[in-house]
Structures are given as structure tokens and as C-alpha cells.
Amino acid sequence: MPVNTHTRQIIELAWSRILGIEDGAITEASAAGGHRIEVPIDDQPLEDDRIATFVRLYGTSVLYGPSWLLDAARGLDDEVLALESTMIRLGAGHSARSLGEWVLYYADEVPELDRSSTVAVSYEAADAQEVEAQCPADDLTEVGLSGLDSTFTLIPDDGAGTPAGRPVAGAGYEEWQGLIAHLGVLVRPDVRLMGLGSYAGAVAMEEAVTEGLIPQWRAALGNTGAQRVAASLGFELAGSQTTMLFDQ
Template sequence: MPVNAHTRQIIELAWSRILGLDDGAITEASAAGGRRLEVAVEDDSGEDDQIATFVRLYGASVLYGPRWLLDAARDLDDEVLALESTMIRLGAEHSARSLGEWVLYYADDVPDLDRSSTVAVSYEAADAQELEAQCPADDITEVGLSGLDSTFTLIPDDGAGTPTGRPVAGAGYEEWQGLIGHVGVLVRPDVRLMGLGAYAGAIAMEEAFTEGLIPQWRAALGNTGAQRVAATLGFELAGSQTTVLFGQ
């Protein structure tokens, strides 16, 4: 089921604050039929105006970036602008490179979670780092597990508290605006497709809910594995995000 109206408003509030809008801006835009909002980044430091992001959320959309990009994109449909290739083309003269094209999911309920008797949950950052040491570099970069605000690492256990192996999976969340818990999951390559990622993700979601945060899942476009995990955990599709970097 889609998230309820109250949860949706909190999600819209969080993104309004992330993108530098008034608190009710995205909610109002969605209610008005989904008009596009623009946030022009005017920063004389030459740093903040090097990034641009296009977010679609519950029918509304926001383009955040330098003024020249907003002008170039104004006549483009949202479906076209959301494409990674479009953003790169618009920024070609500014050495544009993609930081990602993602789909956004949210949940307002905790998935059913039967505690395992074969893996224990560690809250120690060192165990998250040990898991990362066993995973491909691209996966480590995408998830950023050890850098998240809270981490939950699964370690094989004999049921009596004694570890019987190295970490097999982990999840965590990063707090956004004190409202959203951005969830990431990392699974050791040799034990994938065994449900460990979903189990770790459910633990992270439960902990995020406990802290009063709405869980967010962000999957790279075309990453069917991440999208399957989202469905298993009860996340509902809400929009997309495409981000590019200029002049780097």
C-alpha cells in the first residue's frame, strides 16, 4: 500500500528542506497538479553551483542547480529531464558527469521480522568495516555502509552468542533532516540471494522507525536486485532522483 498522507507530507517536507525550498513547497506543488519547482544555486564560492539534481516526488518535481541549467531545461518534459543522458547533454560544455540516476522508495510500516538464531546483529563500526573488506569496491562506494549514522552487521552465530564466521551482510541508515532514514544494504558476494540483505534491511528499517524516521530506499535505475529487496521490505515507489556534477 502507498504511504499514508501524513507520511507523504513528512517526506515532502524533508525534500523541501534538502533542496532549499519553503517547507510546504513540494506538497503545494503536488496538490496543484505537479508543477515543476526551480532552485537556482547562486554561490560566489564556486563550489555549491557545481552540482545539480532533479527530483520527482509524488507528482511534483524540483530542479536544483545553476541558473544556466534551469534556463536550458525549462522547455523539457519531466520524463526527458529525469534521464541521466539529458542532464549530461545539458551540461556538456561544463564537463558534466553523472553521480547517479535512482528511483526513490518509502515505507510507513515495519516489515514482519522473525529474529534469526543463526546470525547475530553487531552495532560495532569495526564489523561493518570488516564486511566492506570482503565486498567489491563499487558496492562499497554505492552503499557507504561504514559511514552511515547507524549500522547493523550480521555475523554467523552458534545461537549462544559465539561468532562462528566473518560478517555476511549489513545494513544501516543515514539521518536526513531529522525526518528520513536513508537505508543502505551490503551483502557479501558469496552469500547473496539467500535473504540476508532483506533481513539486514528490515532491522535497519525497524531501528529507523524507533528513532522516529521514515525509511527511504534508493535504487540505481536498472538495479533489479535492489528493486526486488525494496519490494520484499514493503517499500513503495515514490519518485526518482538524477544528479550530475559539473566542472570536476
């Protein structure tokens, strides 16, 4: 379901701040029909001057990177520039490597959540870490569950409040700019495709909205499982993000 205008403007505000541009820049560009905003980072602090990112959001795009990249990308369509392969090609002379190509989703409503009588929700970081201990390393890198600001872990329950097994899934969020809740979900491999990821994600969304944050879902391009979870939670596709790291 599409987010409302106010929510969209808050999302645009958050990304404007993340990318170091004027608060209303993305909203104004979108209202004018959308165009590419260039953010040169040549004078940024040292820790930031080796990162380049290209964000597309509601018809407007922002390229954040060094001047040589902005110059090289100027003749390319947004659809082409958003490709991981394009960014790597443009940065080939600077030992570029990809940090990811993702699709971005947002929601301003929480899906209806029927509380389960078979799993309880734990807020303890140790339980999130136990879910991670049972999952492949690639999943840990993509989600980073135990490192999120808030985590919610599902533990089998006998219906009377007594744990009946090891944690099966977890979700959480990282707060961005005090406006967005960047969600992550992790499910133990042996219990996937049972709806646990969607349930955990809905719990995290509910908590985020209660805290006045807008839920964000970011799925790696081609990760159909993550995209299915996004659809099940009512997220709206809003754009994409492609990021690379390069030598100076």
C-alpha cells in the same frame, strides 16, 4: 504499500529542506496537481554551486541548478529531464559528469521480522568494515556502509550467542534532516540471494522507525537486485533523483 498522507508530507518536507525551498512548497505543488519547481543556485555557497539535481516526488518535480541549466531544461518533459543522458547533454559545455540516476522508495511500516537464531546483530563499526572488506569496490561506493550514522551487521551465531563465522551482511542508515533514514544494505558476494539483505534491511528499518525516522531506499536505475530488496521490504516507489557535477 502506499505511505499515508502524514508520512508523505514529512518526506516532502525533508526534500524541501534538502533543496533549499519553502517547507510547504512540494506539498502545495502536489496538492495542486504537481508542477516543476525551479531552484537557481547561482548565489549558493561555493561548495554547492557545481551540483545540479533533478528530483521527482509524488507528481511534483524540483530542478536545483544554475540558471543556464534551468533555462535549457524549461521545454523538456519531466520524463526526459530525469534521464542521466539528458542531464549530461544539457551540461556538455560545462564538463558535466553524472553522479547517479536513482529511483526513490519510502515506507512507513516495518516488515514483520522473525528474529533469526542463526545470525546475531552487531552494532560495531568494525564489523561493518569487515563486510566491506569482502565486497567489490563498486558496491562499497554505492552503499558506503561503514560511513552511515548507524550500522547493523549480521554475524553467524551458534544459537547461544557465540560467533560462528565472519560477518555476512550489513545494513544501516544516514539521517537526513532529522526526518528521513536513508538506508543502505551490503551483502558478502558468496552469500547473496539467501535473504540476508532483506533481513539486514528490515533490522535497519525497525531501528529507524523506533528513532522516529521514515525509511528511504534509493536504488540505481537498472539495479534489479536493489529493487527486489525494496519490494521485499514493502517500500513504495515514489519518484527519482538524477544528479550531476559540472565545472563553473
